[in-house]
Amino acid sequence: MDKRLFFFCFGISTIMIWPWLPGWDWWLPLACLGWLCWRPRPAVACLLFGLVWALCYSHWQLSWLQAPELFQRSQLIAGTVDSVQHREGGASRLIVSLKSLNGQALSPRPRVLLSWYGADEAPAAGDNIQSISRLQPPHGLHNPGSFNSARWLLGQGITARGYLTGTLEHQVATPSHRTRLVRHIEAMTADLPARRWLLALSVGDRSGLDQADWDMLRGLGVSHLFAISGLHIGLVAGLGLLAGRLSGSRLLAAILAGTLALGYAWLAGFSVPTQRALLMLLLWLGLYCRGRFWSGRRLLLLTMTLLLAAMPWLALDLGFWLSVLAVAALLVSAGWLAGRSLWRLQLGLSLLLLPLIMLLFGGISWASLPVNMLLIPLFSLLLIPLLLLACLLLLPVPGLAMLVLLGLNALFEPLMAALHRLNDSLSPWQSLSALAQGGWLLLWLLMLSALLPRSRQVMTLGLYLLLLSLLPPASRPHWEVRILDVGQGLSVLVTQGRRALLYDTGNRFDSGFNMADGVILPLLTRLGIDELDYLVVSHDDRDHSGNRDYLAATLPVQHRRGTWPDGQHCRAGQVETWGDLTLRVLWPVTPSGHRNNDSCVLHIGDGRLSLLLTGDIEALAERGLLASGRPVAAQLLLSPHHGSRSSSTEAFNRAVAPDWVVHTAGFANRWGFPSPEVVARFEQMGVSQLITGEHGMVHLVAEGKRWRLVDAGRPGPWYHRLGAWLNGTKPLE
Incomplete structure (x- = not known):
């Protein structure tokens, strides 16, 4: 089963490297070939089925882009605002699910990214809007080392972008329960200096973080602490499981753990990392209730399969792979490296994710390991439980919730100020040239090769390659x-x-x-x-x-x-x-x-x-x-x-x-x-x-x-x- 799941995910993931998008009519011969391979080579068949599904999904999502003169003139669009990101300077970015284009209904409903430059306040999530917009296909700047916005857009399911300066029609949606709760949290934390950190951890709203904050999080390697994902969902579920076990009922413990995790993911807006963590957790809780055991590898593969089957373009989202590979590295650290204590798990996780962090962000933070060793227990055992307690008390006992938020503010304000000073004084983030990245990657492979059989020969070859990479090139262009x-x-x-x-x-x-x-x-x-x-x-x-x-x-x-x-x-x-x-x-x-x-x-x-x-x-x-x-x-x-x-x-x-x-x-x-x-x-x-x-x-x-x-x-x-x-x-x- 694991092998088939792996090859199905691999087939979908090849979409990252396709040199061109094959025609839609390729699906039939590929599907027939997969059917013929099913009995003798089921893994190959699963790979082909993954290719077919990624191909069909891509053409299904991109079909509306071939509407006549879509990008040559302005269009009348109507849709629902999925999310809003407020930015510095008064500009906002809206992700809108389009219902119609020039009066023609669209199916499936494409998602577009629209920049808002209107004088009025931008529409809120859930609002229905109608406006004139000039659209463009997904496109990004292409330079070595630059952020790949075209891949990011498709990874979010966004197939066009444009801008708005106003709306022809704006229907304000009735606030959802989550919206009302988020607004309540925003109002209660309005006067707290640590508000931006509390909102990031409670509702997943990181729009309040400025560039200095992001530089500090990157420099110390702690960005993951403020992106609600597996660490936070697992912690909430663990607290629920622990409380439920006191009743002596395994079913009650699983229900309580799942309910708390689902509630936290709902409050955070069901981002991709929370979806992955929640799905994996619910699968494990289902097995736990039935008294069965699956390996972490199988749970991870099944989670990946379900997510990629629902949206194959997640394979283009680097955040998805970062979260998946972080779980995989954690499983390896706990098993292969025999990491039973926190510092061993964190050490193994840091070492295994080093190449990925280096290739994605162009550098490394030498302070990441010691800082995470201090902050992960602090967040897990104190800060996040207190924040969840404040959210639970917010509606029934707002006065007590406010006291908890004041206590959290008193903890966060000096903590984040200290982290800023630490980052400014030590400058732990080291940006690396392409040559330096290659050298670090070879060094990392050498460290891993020491654990393999016949490691002496492998290490000798690796050292030779490392020395070659350090030598200056034989010839360099004049200019x-x-x-x-x-x-x-x-x-x-x-x-x-x-x-x-x-x-x-x-x-x-x-x-x-x-x-x-x-x-x-x-x-x-x-x-x-x-x-x-x-x-x-x-x-x-x-x-x-x-x-x-x-x-x-x-x-x-x-x-x-x-x-x-x-x-x-x-x-x-x-x-x-x-x-x-x-x-x-x-x-x-x-x-x-x-x-x-x-x-x-x-x-x-x-x-x-x-x-x-x-x-x-x-x-x-x-x-x-x-x-x-x-x-x-x-x-x-x-x-x-x-x-x-x-x-x-x-x-x-x-x-x-x-x-x-x-x-x-x-x-x-x-x-x-x-x-x-x-x-x-x-x-x-x-x-x-x-x-x-x-x-x-x-x-x-x-x-x-x-x-x-x-x-x-x-x-x-x-x-x-x-x-x-x-x-x-x-x-x-």
């Missing part, structure tokens, strides 16, 4: 250019080994999201770059300069150029030598940086290859630049103003005569960049063109007198190329 995918904006990284120049910094949004934390810093960490030789800001537009001050405060910067209050302004004629490269400022003649035509135009070359960075200059500045007589020829050109029709005049294009042109335009941007006229001009010249919004980060390596493109097509699985799928093509590249 490289990475045009980052920062949506509608610009950021270019030029490197010589570990020396770096950054031209423009991408956007910074009122919601708090910014391209420095989301794209630039993760890439620099991955490359092992911890300082910038040059930070050049072309002009003041926020999609170019939004993270200027933040990056200067975060990283050491040797030279600041462009629109800086305390830096050197760009002025035509400036020439500097940077390693093997020459930096030439071609424009502007009179610096100001406040207009597109004042953008800093920078020419970078080594005498054989060159790059022209143009900012947002338009036709007027292009004519002035050509009239100045300064050489603008370059094999690689960033199209001025993201490919706007106001730029890239025919005379300028022919003067530059590039082999490659990169249009730094966001996916499905509202301005229609790059302009079809501009694209046509370069096509007539036979120039190779790339768009960051479609290709992702463009990485070019200098090889003699030509540029070599790394990753010719948008890399990654099928969900990175949904646009091509919607257009009727299924690319393999």
Whole structure:
């Protein structure tokens, strides 16, 4: 049974790596093949059935995206708000289950993520709304080390995104029992300094946590304590089981444990980690009542099978795998490592999850183990039981509940302040480059190999590979250019080994999201770059300069150029030598940086290859630049103003005569960049063109007198190329 469950889950999970989405008609031959394999090879049959179900489910969920002109114009949508996430700056994000599109009923009801920018208060969960929205397919920025939002969206069952500025019709829903209880808890904790922590632990609302809180939780490795999951559900069930056993009835104990766990999961909103923990617990309680015993492995496999069968796209949710693998690591620690005490279990859990944490978050926390050793007992034996007691007393005895909440506030406030001080003073989080991650992974495998038979030979091979990874590469590119995918904006990284120049910094949004934390810093960490030789800001537009001050405060910067209050302004004629490269400022003649035509135009070359960075200059500045007589020829050109029709005049294009042109335009941007006229001009010249919004980060390596493109097509699985799928093509590249 275990083997069949495993292969069914494995078949569904292959959806993570499909290079393209096969046609719906593939299900029949795959199902027939599975039926033929059932008797001789049941495990293979289960794998094929998992593939078939994932394929059918995907086409079922995505079928509505092929409605005519769905993404070409605004749509009239009507639906029910499933959840609301309030963000900094007044913006909110709504997850809406659509009932109809332009008056046509939808089945199944797709879930869409809508950003709310209206002046009025955003709709609440459960409300019915009707509005006009411009939708886009799931799409994410594609850069090494960046968060994969396309995969995350599908993992949440979200098949489109858009924005709202108001509603045509808004029907306020009658508050549910949970909503009323949550509002009651929010009102009672309104004046408590530790309110955000109490809400995170009681109702799963972590919207009150700011960036400093998240940095502390990551730095100390204790984020899991504030994500209601197996630890919390298991603790509640354990208390119920212990109380029920006092009656001497196994059935009563199981009912009480299940009721308390179900109530806590309901209060927390039935998130994916709580669903997994609750389902596994209920299966175990059912067996417990019947006096039967199943191994933890079988319970985990059956839980995974039920969850993935209900929603195969959970396989795309990294949070799902983190919770599943945490349980698996706990089972291994308790069995294989003979971990009977808390410190052994925690040590085994930390070691087994180390590669996953490192690969998902790009680093490790050396303080995670000792801090968890102190906090897990404190949360399990004191804080969570007191918080549950307060929730139980909230309606029948609100005065007593308030006393318990005041006591919790007195405990949480100094505790969290101490954790913040600890994180600030020790800085335990260590971000790792790709090379360092590979070294740590090899070291981890060596530690595990010591427990295997004939470990000496395995360890010898591992040590040899580890030493090879530490050696410098035999040959390194002379210099490289990475045009980052920062949506509608610009950021270019030029490197010589570990020396770096950054031209423009991408956007910074009122919601708090910014391209420095989301794209630039993760890439620099991955490359092992911890300082910038040059930070050049072309002009003041926020999609170019939004993270200027933040990056200067975060990283050491040797030279600041462009629109800086305390830096050197760009002025035509400036020439500097940077390693093997020459930096030439071609424009502007009179610096100001406040207009597109004042953008800093920078020419970078080594005498054989060159790059022209143009900012947002338009036709007027292009004519002035050509009239100045300064050489603008370059094999690689960033199209001025993201490919706007106001730029890239025919005379300028022919003067530059590039082999490659990169249009730094966001996916499905509202301005229609790059302009079809501009694209046509370069096509007539036979120039190779790339768009960051479609290709992702463009990485070019200098090889003699030509540029070599790394990753010719948008890399990654099928969900990175949904646009091509919607257009009727299924690319393999």
